[in-house]
Amino acid sequence: MDKIIELGVTSRAELIAGGLTDNDLRRMVRRGELAAERRGWYSIPGADSDALLAVRGYGALSGPTALDKYGIWVPPGYEAVHIRAGKDAMRRGEACCRPPGPPLPVHSILDPVPLALCSAVGCMSPDDWIVVADSVLNSQGLDVELLLAMLPRPNATIEMLLTECDPRSQSGTETMVRTRLRRRGYDVVVQPNLVGLGWFDLRVGRLLIECDSKLHHTSLENYRKDRRRDRKSLARGYSTMRLTYDDVLYGWDDTLADITRTLDDDRHRLPPPDDE
Structure with missing residues:
Protein backbone atom coordinates (compact mmCIF):
# COMPACT_ATOMS: atom_id res chain seq x y z
CA MET A 1 0.00 0.00 0.00
CA VAL A 131 16.48 -11.44 -14.91
CA VAL A 132 13.50 -9.74 -13.25
CA ALA A 133 12.20 -13.05 -11.88
CA ASP A 134 15.61 -13.70 -10.28
CA SER A 135 15.50 -10.21 -8.78
CA VAL A 136 12.04 -10.89 -7.32
CA LEU A 137 13.19 -14.22 -5.89
CA ASN A 138 16.33 -12.79 -4.31
CA SER A 139 14.88 -9.52 -2.99
CA GLN A 140 11.82 -11.16 -1.45
CA GLY A 141 13.51 -14.29 -0.10
CA LEU A 142 11.44 -16.69 -2.20
CA ASP A 143 12.22 -20.00 -3.84
CA VAL A 144 10.98 -20.90 -7.30
CA GLU A 145 8.21 -23.18 -6.06
CA LEU A 146 6.78 -20.52 -3.75
CA LEU A 147 6.90 -17.85 -6.45
CA LEU A 148 5.13 -20.17 -8.87
CA ALA A 149 2.38 -20.71 -6.29
CA MET A 150 1.98 -16.93 -5.91
CA LEU A 151 1.58 -16.20 -9.62
CA PRO A 152 -2.07 -15.69 -10.56
CA ARG A 153 -1.88 -17.16 -14.05
CA PRO A 154 1.28 -19.12 -14.76
CA ASN A 155 1.21 -20.63 -18.23
CA ALA A 156 3.58 -23.13 -19.84
CA THR A 157 5.97 -20.37 -20.91
CA ILE A 158 6.25 -18.99 -17.38
CA GLU A 159 6.74 -22.46 -15.91
CA MET A 160 9.48 -23.19 -18.43
CA LEU A 161 11.29 -19.90 -17.76
CA LEU A 162 11.13 -20.46 -14.01
CA THR A 163 13.18 -23.64 -14.42
CA GLU A 164 16.06 -21.35 -15.46
CA CYS A 165 15.69 -19.00 -12.48
CA ASP A 166 17.87 -19.04 -9.37
CA PRO A 167 17.15 -17.08 -6.17
CA ARG A 168 20.85 -17.03 -5.29
CA SER A 169 21.65 -14.60 -8.09
CA GLN A 170 22.89 -11.30 -6.66
CA SER A 171 22.46 -9.10 -9.73
CA GLY A 172 20.86 -8.86 -13.13
CA THR A 173 24.21 -9.04 -14.89
CA GLU A 174 25.04 -12.22 -13.01
CA THR A 175 21.76 -13.76 -14.15
CA MET A 176 22.46 -12.78 -17.75
CA VAL A 177 25.91 -14.36 -17.75
CA ARG A 178 24.67 -17.53 -16.05
CA THR A 179 21.78 -18.14 -18.44
CA ARG A 180 23.80 -17.31 -21.55
CA LEU A 181 26.66 -19.63 -20.61
CA ARG A 182 24.38 -22.49 -19.58
CA ARG A 183 22.57 -22.29 -22.89
CA ARG A 184 25.93 -22.80 -24.57
CA GLY A 185 26.42 -25.97 -22.56
CA TYR A 186 28.73 -24.75 -19.81
CA ASP A 187 28.36 -26.12 -16.27
CA VAL A 188 27.95 -22.90 -14.29
CA VAL A 189 28.12 -22.95 -10.49
CA VAL A 190 26.18 -20.12 -8.83
CA GLN A 191 27.67 -18.29 -5.83
CA PRO A 192 30.56 -20.67 -5.13
CA ASN A 193 32.07 -20.23 -1.66
CA LEU A 194 35.83 -20.79 -1.62
CA VAL A 195 37.28 -21.57 1.79
CA GLY A 196 39.21 -18.58 3.08
CA LEU A 197 38.23 -16.40 0.11
CA GLY A 198 34.46 -16.08 0.39
CA TRP A 199 31.73 -15.92 -2.20
CA PHE A 200 32.12 -15.37 -5.92
CA ASP A 201 29.36 -14.73 -8.47
CA LEU A 202 29.93 -17.67 -10.82
CA ARG A 203 32.37 -20.47 -11.47
CA VAL A 204 32.92 -22.49 -14.64
CA GLY A 205 35.59 -25.11 -14.08
CA ARG A 206 38.52 -23.17 -12.64
CA LEU A 207 37.35 -19.83 -14.01
CA LEU A 208 35.75 -17.47 -11.48
CA ILE A 209 33.49 -14.80 -12.98
CA GLU A 210 32.60 -11.60 -11.12
CA CYS A 211 29.87 -9.35 -12.56
CA ASP A 212 29.39 -5.65 -11.86
CA SER A 213 25.73 -5.03 -11.09
CA LYS A 214 25.65 -1.44 -12.38
CA LEU A 215 27.74 1.44 -13.61
CA HIS A 216 29.85 2.44 -10.63
CA HIS A 217 33.33 3.27 -9.41
CA THR A 218 34.54 0.81 -6.80
CA SER A 219 35.97 2.15 -3.55
CA LEU A 220 39.68 1.88 -2.84
CA GLU A 221 38.94 -0.60 -0.05
CA ASN A 222 36.92 -2.87 -2.34
CA TYR A 223 39.52 -2.51 -5.08
CA ARG A 224 42.22 -3.75 -2.73
CA LYS A 225 40.04 -6.56 -1.41
CA ASP A 226 39.19 -7.75 -4.93
CA ARG A 227 42.84 -7.78 -6.01
CA ARG A 228 43.84 -9.72 -2.92
CA ARG A 229 41.16 -12.32 -3.65
CA ASP A 230 42.31 -12.52 -7.27
CA ARG A 231 45.87 -13.16 -6.13
CA LYS A 232 44.90 -15.75 -3.53
CA SER A 233 42.55 -17.60 -5.88
CA LEU A 234 45.19 -17.65 -8.62
CA ALA A 235 47.65 -19.21 -6.19
CA ARG A 236 45.10 -21.97 -5.59
CA GLY A 237 44.58 -22.79 -9.25
CA TYR A 238 41.74 -20.44 -10.18
CA SER A 239 41.62 -17.54 -12.64
CA THR A 240 39.28 -14.59 -12.16
CA MET A 241 37.51 -12.68 -14.93
CA ARG A 242 35.81 -9.44 -13.91
CA LEU A 243 33.00 -8.25 -16.17
CA THR A 244 31.72 -4.69 -16.19
CA TYR A 245 28.12 -3.66 -16.68
CA ASP A 246 28.94 -2.62 -20.25
CA ASP A 247 30.70 -5.94 -20.94
CA VAL A 248 27.46 -7.81 -20.22
CA LEU A 249 24.85 -5.37 -21.50
CA TYR A 250 26.48 -3.85 -24.56
CA GLY A 251 29.58 -5.88 -25.44
CA TRP A 252 28.46 -9.44 -24.89
CA ASP A 253 29.69 -10.90 -28.19
CA ASP A 254 33.24 -9.78 -27.49
CA THR A 255 32.96 -10.81 -23.84
CA LEU A 256 31.65 -14.25 -24.75
CA ALA A 257 34.50 -14.74 -27.20
CA ASP A 258 37.00 -14.05 -24.42
CA ILE A 259 35.20 -16.39 -22.02
CA THR A 260 35.08 -19.12 -24.64
CA ARG A 261 38.77 -18.79 -25.45
CA THR A 262 39.60 -18.93 -21.76
CA LEU A 263 37.44 -21.98 -21.11
CA ASP A 264 38.83 -23.78 -24.16
CA ASP A 265 42.19 -23.80 -22.39
CA ASP A 266 42.64 -27.34 -21.04
CA ARG A 267 43.57 -26.16 -17.55
CA HIS A 268 40.08 -24.73 -17.08
CA ARG A 269 38.51 -28.07 -17.94
CA LEU A 270 40.17 -29.70 -14.93
CA PRO A 271 38.05 -30.25 -11.80
CA PRO A 272 38.39 -27.36 -9.37
CA PRO A 273 40.33 -27.90 -6.15
CA ASP A 274 38.25 -29.44 -3.38
CA ASP A 275 37.82 -26.27 -1.35
CA GLU A 276 34.20 -25.18 -1.84
Missing part, protein backbone atom coordinates in the same frame (compact mmCIF):
# COMPACT_ATOMS: atom_id res chain seq x y z
CA ASP A 2 2.91 2.37 0.68
CA LYS A 3 3.95 2.23 -2.98
CA ILE A 4 0.40 3.06 -4.06
CA ILE A 5 0.31 6.03 -1.70
CA GLU A 6 3.62 7.25 -3.14
CA LEU A 7 2.13 7.21 -6.64
CA GLY A 8 -0.75 9.45 -5.58
CA VAL A 9 -3.54 7.65 -7.48
CA THR A 10 -6.07 5.54 -5.60
CA SER A 11 -9.48 4.02 -6.09
CA ARG A 12 -12.60 4.94 -4.16
CA ALA A 13 -12.61 1.46 -2.65
CA GLU A 14 -9.09 1.93 -1.28
CA LEU A 15 -9.94 5.33 0.18
CA ILE A 16 -13.14 4.04 1.79
CA ALA A 17 -11.21 1.09 3.21
CA GLY A 18 -8.80 3.64 4.68
CA GLY A 19 -11.58 5.27 6.67
CA LEU A 20 -12.86 8.04 4.39
CA THR A 21 -16.49 8.46 3.40
CA ASP A 22 -18.03 9.57 0.12
CA ASN A 23 -18.81 12.92 1.74
CA ASP A 24 -15.13 13.24 2.65
CA LEU A 25 -14.13 12.53 -0.94
CA ARG A 26 -16.54 15.11 -2.36
CA ARG A 27 -15.27 17.68 0.13
CA MET A 28 -11.64 16.96 -0.75
CA VAL A 29 -12.39 17.32 -4.45
CA ARG A 30 -14.02 20.72 -3.85
CA ARG A 31 -10.96 21.85 -1.88
CA GLY A 32 -8.57 20.68 -4.58
CA GLU A 33 -7.04 18.05 -2.30
CA LEU A 34 -8.19 15.33 -4.69
CA ALA A 35 -8.97 15.27 -8.40
CA ALA A 36 -11.56 12.90 -9.83
CA GLU A 37 -9.72 11.19 -12.68
CA ARG A 38 -12.61 8.96 -13.71
CA ARG A 39 -15.49 7.21 -12.04
CA GLY A 40 -14.25 5.72 -8.77
CA TRP A 41 -10.64 6.91 -9.11
CA TYR A 42 -8.84 9.89 -7.61
CA SER A 43 -5.43 11.54 -7.69
CA ILE A 44 -3.62 14.00 -5.47
CA PRO A 45 -1.67 17.06 -6.67
CA GLY A 46 1.75 16.02 -7.93
CA ALA A 47 0.72 12.42 -8.58
CA ASP A 48 3.12 10.17 -10.47
CA SER A 49 2.86 10.81 -14.21
CA ASP A 50 2.94 7.10 -15.07
CA ALA A 51 0.12 6.42 -12.63
CA LEU A 52 -1.95 9.22 -14.15
CA LEU A 53 -1.41 7.77 -17.60
CA ALA A 54 -2.59 4.38 -16.35
CA VAL A 55 -5.71 5.60 -14.56
CA ARG A 56 -6.74 7.73 -17.52
CA GLY A 57 -6.26 4.69 -19.73
CA TYR A 58 -8.59 2.60 -17.55
CA GLY A 59 -5.77 0.38 -16.38
CA ALA A 60 -3.02 -0.31 -13.85
CA LEU A 61 0.74 -0.06 -14.00
CA SER A 62 2.05 -3.55 -14.65
CA GLY A 63 4.85 -5.52 -16.27
CA PRO A 64 8.30 -3.90 -16.32
CA THR A 65 6.96 -0.50 -15.21
CA ALA A 66 5.36 -1.87 -12.04
CA LEU A 67 8.38 -4.04 -11.23
CA ASP A 68 10.61 -0.98 -11.53
CA LYS A 69 8.33 0.94 -9.14
CA TYR A 70 8.86 -1.85 -6.59
CA GLY A 71 12.63 -1.52 -6.90
CA ILE A 72 13.13 -4.63 -9.02
CA TRP A 73 16.00 -4.14 -11.47
CA VAL A 74 14.68 -4.07 -15.03
CA PRO A 75 17.15 -4.31 -17.95
CA PRO A 76 17.33 -1.35 -20.37
CA GLY A 77 14.84 -1.22 -23.21
CA TYR A 78 11.55 -1.09 -21.29
CA GLU A 79 11.27 2.63 -20.64
CA ALA A 80 7.77 2.91 -22.16
CA VAL A 81 4.95 2.85 -19.62
CA HIS A 82 3.41 -0.63 -19.43
CA ILE A 83 -0.27 -0.65 -18.52
CA ARG A 84 -2.45 -3.65 -17.83
CA ALA A 85 -5.86 -2.74 -19.13
CA GLY A 86 -9.03 -3.69 -17.30
CA LYS A 87 -12.20 -4.89 -18.97
CA ASP A 88 -13.39 -1.34 -19.72
CA ALA A 89 -10.17 -0.51 -21.53
CA MET A 90 -10.33 -3.77 -23.46
CA ARG A 91 -13.78 -2.80 -24.72
CA ARG A 92 -12.39 0.60 -25.75
CA GLY A 93 -9.77 -1.15 -27.88
CA GLU A 94 -6.78 0.33 -26.05
CA ALA A 95 -3.38 -1.38 -26.10
CA CYS A 96 -2.44 -3.23 -22.96
CA CYS A 97 0.12 -5.35 -21.17
CA ARG A 98 -1.61 -8.35 -19.63
CA PRO A 99 -1.03 -11.76 -18.07
CA PRO A 100 -2.06 -14.96 -19.85
CA GLY A 101 -5.81 -15.49 -20.14
CA PRO A 102 -8.78 -13.12 -20.23
CA PRO A 103 -8.47 -9.61 -18.77
CA LEU A 104 -8.55 -9.23 -15.00
CA PRO A 105 -10.29 -6.38 -13.15
CA VAL A 106 -8.21 -3.42 -11.98
CA HIS A 107 -8.42 -2.89 -8.23
CA SER A 108 -5.31 -0.79 -7.68
CA ILE A 109 -3.19 1.56 -9.79
CA LEU A 110 -0.10 -0.62 -9.22
CA ASP A 111 -0.33 -4.35 -9.82
CA PRO A 112 1.11 -6.60 -7.09
CA VAL A 113 4.50 -8.08 -7.93
CA PRO A 114 3.19 -11.57 -8.87
CA LEU A 115 0.62 -10.13 -11.27
CA ALA A 116 3.13 -7.66 -12.73
CA LEU A 117 5.56 -10.52 -13.29
CA CYS A 118 2.90 -12.55 -15.09
CA SER A 119 2.06 -9.56 -17.27
CA ALA A 120 5.74 -8.99 -18.07
CA VAL A 121 6.10 -12.36 -19.78
CA GLY A 122 4.32 -10.95 -22.83
CA CYS A 123 6.31 -7.69 -22.83
CA MET A 124 9.89 -8.83 -22.24
CA SER A 125 12.36 -11.14 -23.92
CA PRO A 126 12.71 -14.55 -22.22
CA ASP A 127 16.22 -13.72 -20.95
CA ASP A 128 15.13 -10.36 -19.53
CA TRP A 129 12.10 -11.96 -17.85
CA ILE A 130 14.43 -14.42 -16.11
Whole structure:
Protein backbone atom coordinates (compact mmCIF):
# COMPACT_ATOMS: atom_id res chain seq x y z
CA MET A 1 0.00 0.00 0.00
CA ASP A 2 2.91 2.37 0.68
CA LYS A 3 3.95 2.23 -2.98
CA ILE A 4 0.40 3.06 -4.06
CA ILE A 5 0.31 6.03 -1.70
CA GLU A 6 3.62 7.25 -3.14
CA LEU A 7 2.13 7.21 -6.64
CA GLY A 8 -0.75 9.45 -5.58
CA VAL A 9 -3.54 7.65 -7.48
CA THR A 10 -6.07 5.54 -5.60
CA SER A 11 -9.48 4.02 -6.09
CA ARG A 12 -12.60 4.94 -4.16
CA ALA A 13 -12.61 1.46 -2.65
CA GLU A 14 -9.09 1.93 -1.28
CA LEU A 15 -9.94 5.33 0.18
CA ILE A 16 -13.14 4.04 1.79
CA ALA A 17 -11.21 1.09 3.21
CA GLY A 18 -8.80 3.64 4.68
CA GLY A 19 -11.58 5.27 6.67
CA LEU A 20 -12.86 8.04 4.39
CA THR A 21 -16.49 8.46 3.40
CA ASP A 22 -18.03 9.57 0.12
CA ASN A 23 -18.81 12.92 1.74
CA ASP A 24 -15.13 13.24 2.65
CA LEU A 25 -14.13 12.53 -0.94
CA ARG A 26 -16.54 15.11 -2.36
CA ARG A 27 -15.27 17.68 0.13
CA MET A 28 -11.64 16.96 -0.75
CA VAL A 29 -12.39 17.32 -4.45
CA ARG A 30 -14.02 20.72 -3.85
CA ARG A 31 -10.96 21.85 -1.88
CA GLY A 32 -8.57 20.68 -4.58
CA GLU A 33 -7.04 18.05 -2.30
CA LEU A 34 -8.19 15.33 -4.69
CA ALA A 35 -8.97 15.27 -8.40
CA ALA A 36 -11.56 12.90 -9.83
CA GLU A 37 -9.72 11.19 -12.68
CA ARG A 38 -12.61 8.96 -13.71
CA ARG A 39 -15.49 7.21 -12.04
CA GLY A 40 -14.25 5.72 -8.77
CA TRP A 41 -10.64 6.91 -9.11
CA TYR A 42 -8.84 9.89 -7.61
CA SER A 43 -5.43 11.54 -7.69
CA ILE A 44 -3.62 14.00 -5.47
CA PRO A 45 -1.67 17.06 -6.67
CA GLY A 46 1.75 16.02 -7.93
CA ALA A 47 0.72 12.42 -8.58
CA ASP A 48 3.12 10.17 -10.47
CA SER A 49 2.86 10.81 -14.21
CA ASP A 50 2.94 7.10 -15.07
CA ALA A 51 0.12 6.42 -12.63
CA LEU A 52 -1.95 9.22 -14.15
CA LEU A 53 -1.41 7.77 -17.60
CA ALA A 54 -2.59 4.38 -16.35
CA VAL A 55 -5.71 5.60 -14.56
CA ARG A 56 -6.74 7.73 -17.52
CA GLY A 57 -6.26 4.69 -19.73
CA TYR A 58 -8.59 2.60 -17.55
CA GLY A 59 -5.77 0.38 -16.38
CA ALA A 60 -3.02 -0.31 -13.85
CA LEU A 61 0.74 -0.06 -14.00
CA SER A 62 2.05 -3.55 -14.65
CA GLY A 63 4.85 -5.52 -16.27
CA PRO A 64 8.30 -3.90 -16.32
CA THR A 65 6.96 -0.50 -15.21
CA ALA A 66 5.36 -1.87 -12.04
CA LEU A 67 8.38 -4.04 -11.23
CA ASP A 68 10.61 -0.98 -11.53
CA LYS A 69 8.33 0.94 -9.14
CA TYR A 70 8.86 -1.85 -6.59
CA GLY A 71 12.63 -1.52 -6.90
CA ILE A 72 13.13 -4.63 -9.02
CA TRP A 73 16.00 -4.14 -11.47
CA VAL A 74 14.68 -4.07 -15.03
CA PRO A 75 17.15 -4.31 -17.95
CA PRO A 76 17.33 -1.35 -20.37
CA GLY A 77 14.84 -1.22 -23.21
CA TYR A 78 11.55 -1.09 -21.29
CA GLU A 79 11.27 2.63 -20.64
CA ALA A 80 7.77 2.91 -22.16
CA VAL A 81 4.95 2.85 -19.62
CA HIS A 82 3.41 -0.63 -19.43
CA ILE A 83 -0.27 -0.65 -18.52
CA ARG A 84 -2.45 -3.65 -17.83
CA ALA A 85 -5.86 -2.74 -19.13
CA GLY A 86 -9.03 -3.69 -17.30
CA LYS A 87 -12.20 -4.89 -18.97
CA ASP A 88 -13.39 -1.34 -19.72
CA ALA A 89 -10.17 -0.51 -21.53
CA MET A 90 -10.33 -3.77 -23.46
CA ARG A 91 -13.78 -2.80 -24.72
CA ARG A 92 -12.39 0.60 -25.75
CA GLY A 93 -9.77 -1.15 -27.88
CA GLU A 94 -6.78 0.33 -26.05
CA ALA A 95 -3.38 -1.38 -26.10
CA CYS A 96 -2.44 -3.23 -22.96
CA CYS A 97 0.12 -5.35 -21.17
CA ARG A 98 -1.61 -8.35 -19.63
CA PRO A 99 -1.03 -11.76 -18.07
CA PRO A 100 -2.06 -14.96 -19.85
CA GLY A 101 -5.81 -15.49 -20.14
CA PRO A 102 -8.78 -13.12 -20.23
CA PRO A 103 -8.47 -9.61 -18.77
CA LEU A 104 -8.55 -9.23 -15.00
CA PRO A 105 -10.29 -6.38 -13.15
CA VAL A 106 -8.21 -3.42 -11.98
CA HIS A 107 -8.42 -2.89 -8.23
CA SER A 108 -5.31 -0.79 -7.68
CA ILE A 109 -3.19 1.56 -9.79
CA LEU A 110 -0.10 -0.62 -9.22
CA ASP A 111 -0.33 -4.35 -9.82
CA PRO A 112 1.11 -6.60 -7.09
CA VAL A 113 4.50 -8.08 -7.93
CA PRO A 114 3.19 -11.57 -8.87
CA LEU A 115 0.62 -10.13 -11.27
CA ALA A 116 3.13 -7.66 -12.73
CA LEU A 117 5.56 -10.52 -13.29
CA CYS A 118 2.90 -12.55 -15.09
CA SER A 119 2.06 -9.56 -17.27
CA ALA A 120 5.74 -8.99 -18.07
CA VAL A 121 6.10 -12.36 -19.78
CA GLY A 122 4.32 -10.95 -22.83
CA CYS A 123 6.31 -7.69 -22.83
CA MET A 124 9.89 -8.83 -22.24
CA SER A 125 12.36 -11.14 -23.92
CA PRO A 126 12.71 -14.55 -22.22
CA ASP A 127 16.22 -13.72 -20.95
CA ASP A 128 15.13 -10.36 -19.53
CA TRP A 129 12.10 -11.96 -17.85
CA ILE A 130 14.43 -14.42 -16.11
CA VAL A 131 16.48 -11.44 -14.91
CA VAL A 132 13.50 -9.74 -13.25
CA ALA A 133 12.20 -13.05 -11.88
CA ASP A 134 15.61 -13.70 -10.28
CA SER A 135 15.50 -10.21 -8.78
CA VAL A 136 12.04 -10.89 -7.32
CA LEU A 137 13.19 -14.22 -5.89
CA ASN A 138 16.33 -12.79 -4.31
CA SER A 139 14.88 -9.52 -2.99
CA GLN A 140 11.82 -11.16 -1.45
CA GLY A 141 13.51 -14.29 -0.10
CA LEU A 142 11.44 -16.69 -2.20
CA ASP A 143 12.22 -20.00 -3.84
CA VAL A 144 10.98 -20.90 -7.30
CA GLU A 145 8.21 -23.18 -6.06
CA LEU A 146 6.78 -20.52 -3.75
CA LEU A 147 6.90 -17.85 -6.45
CA LEU A 148 5.13 -20.17 -8.87
CA ALA A 149 2.38 -20.71 -6.29
CA MET A 150 1.98 -16.93 -5.91
CA LEU A 151 1.58 -16.20 -9.62
CA PRO A 152 -2.07 -15.69 -10.56
CA ARG A 153 -1.88 -17.16 -14.05
CA PRO A 154 1.28 -19.12 -14.76
CA ASN A 155 1.21 -20.63 -18.23
CA ALA A 156 3.58 -23.13 -19.84
CA THR A 157 5.97 -20.37 -20.91
CA ILE A 158 6.25 -18.99 -17.38
CA GLU A 159 6.74 -22.46 -15.91
CA MET A 160 9.48 -23.19 -18.43
CA LEU A 161 11.29 -19.90 -17.76
CA LEU A 162 11.13 -20.46 -14.01
CA THR A 163 13.18 -23.64 -14.42
CA GLU A 164 16.06 -21.35 -15.46
CA CYS A 165 15.69 -19.00 -12.48
CA ASP A 166 17.87 -19.04 -9.37
CA PRO A 167 17.15 -17.08 -6.17
CA ARG A 168 20.85 -17.03 -5.29
CA SER A 169 21.65 -14.60 -8.09
CA GLN A 170 22.89 -11.30 -6.66
CA SER A 171 22.46 -9.10 -9.73
CA GLY A 172 20.86 -8.86 -13.13
CA THR A 173 24.21 -9.04 -14.89
CA GLU A 174 25.04 -12.22 -13.01
CA THR A 175 21.76 -13.76 -14.15
CA MET A 176 22.46 -12.78 -17.75
CA VAL A 177 25.91 -14.36 -17.75
CA ARG A 178 24.67 -17.53 -16.05
CA THR A 179 21.78 -18.14 -18.44
CA ARG A 180 23.80 -17.31 -21.55
CA LEU A 181 26.66 -19.63 -20.61
CA ARG A 182 24.38 -22.49 -19.58
CA ARG A 183 22.57 -22.29 -22.89
CA ARG A 184 25.93 -22.80 -24.57
CA GLY A 185 26.42 -25.97 -22.56
CA TYR A 186 28.73 -24.75 -19.81
CA ASP A 187 28.36 -26.12 -16.27
CA VAL A 188 27.95 -22.90 -14.29
CA VAL A 189 28.12 -22.95 -10.49
CA VAL A 190 26.18 -20.12 -8.83
CA GLN A 191 27.67 -18.29 -5.83
CA PRO A 192 30.56 -20.67 -5.13
CA ASN A 193 32.07 -20.23 -1.66
CA LEU A 194 35.83 -20.79 -1.62
CA VAL A 195 37.28 -21.57 1.79
CA GLY A 196 39.21 -18.58 3.08
CA LEU A 197 38.23 -16.40 0.11
CA GLY A 198 34.46 -16.08 0.39
CA TRP A 199 31.73 -15.92 -2.20
CA PHE A 200 32.12 -15.37 -5.92
CA ASP A 201 29.36 -14.73 -8.47
CA LEU A 202 29.93 -17.67 -10.82
CA ARG A 203 32.37 -20.47 -11.47
CA VAL A 204 32.92 -22.49 -14.64
CA GLY A 205 35.59 -25.11 -14.08
CA ARG A 206 38.52 -23.17 -12.64
CA LEU A 207 37.35 -19.83 -14.01
CA LEU A 208 35.75 -17.47 -11.48
CA ILE A 209 33.49 -14.80 -12.98
CA GLU A 210 32.60 -11.60 -11.12
CA CYS A 211 29.87 -9.35 -12.56
CA ASP A 212 29.39 -5.65 -11.86
CA SER A 213 25.73 -5.03 -11.09
CA LYS A 214 25.65 -1.44 -12.38
CA LEU A 215 27.74 1.44 -13.61
CA HIS A 216 29.85 2.44 -10.63
CA HIS A 217 33.33 3.27 -9.41
CA THR A 218 34.54 0.81 -6.80
CA SER A 219 35.97 2.15 -3.55
CA LEU A 220 39.68 1.88 -2.84
CA GLU A 221 38.94 -0.60 -0.05
CA ASN A 222 36.92 -2.87 -2.34
CA TYR A 223 39.52 -2.51 -5.08
CA ARG A 224 42.22 -3.75 -2.73
CA LYS A 225 40.04 -6.56 -1.41
CA ASP A 226 39.19 -7.75 -4.93
CA ARG A 227 42.84 -7.78 -6.01
CA ARG A 228 43.84 -9.72 -2.92
CA ARG A 229 41.16 -12.32 -3.65
CA ASP A 230 42.31 -12.52 -7.27
CA ARG A 231 45.87 -13.16 -6.13
CA LYS A 232 44.90 -15.75 -3.53
CA SER A 233 42.55 -17.60 -5.88
CA LEU A 234 45.19 -17.65 -8.62
CA ALA A 235 47.65 -19.21 -6.19
CA ARG A 236 45.10 -21.97 -5.59
CA GLY A 237 44.58 -22.79 -9.25
CA TYR A 238 41.74 -20.44 -10.18
CA SER A 239 41.62 -17.54 -12.64
CA THR A 240 39.28 -14.59 -12.16
CA MET A 241 37.51 -12.68 -14.93
CA ARG A 242 35.81 -9.44 -13.91
CA LEU A 243 33.00 -8.25 -16.17
CA THR A 244 31.72 -4.69 -16.19
CA TYR A 245 28.12 -3.66 -16.68
CA ASP A 246 28.94 -2.62 -20.25
CA ASP A 247 30.70 -5.94 -20.94
CA VAL A 248 27.46 -7.81 -20.22
CA LEU A 249 24.85 -5.37 -21.50
CA TYR A 250 26.48 -3.85 -24.56
CA GLY A 251 29.58 -5.88 -25.44
CA TRP A 252 28.46 -9.44 -24.89
CA ASP A 253 29.69 -10.90 -28.19
CA ASP A 254 33.24 -9.78 -27.49
CA THR A 255 32.96 -10.81 -23.84
CA LEU A 256 31.65 -14.25 -24.75
CA ALA A 257 34.50 -14.74 -27.20
CA ASP A 258 37.00 -14.05 -24.42
CA ILE A 259 35.20 -16.39 -22.02
CA THR A 260 35.08 -19.12 -24.64
CA ARG A 261 38.77 -18.79 -25.45
CA THR A 262 39.60 -18.93 -21.76
CA LEU A 263 37.44 -21.98 -21.11
CA ASP A 264 38.83 -23.78 -24.16
CA ASP A 265 42.19 -23.80 -22.39
CA ASP A 266 42.64 -27.34 -21.04
CA ARG A 267 43.57 -26.16 -17.55
CA HIS A 268 40.08 -24.73 -17.08
CA ARG A 269 38.51 -28.07 -17.94
CA LEU A 270 40.17 -29.70 -14.93
CA PRO A 271 38.05 -30.25 -11.80
CA PRO A 272 38.39 -27.36 -9.37
CA PRO A 273 40.33 -27.90 -6.15
CA ASP A 274 38.25 -29.44 -3.38
CA ASP A 275 37.82 -26.27 -1.35
CA GLU A 276 34.20 -25.18 -1.84
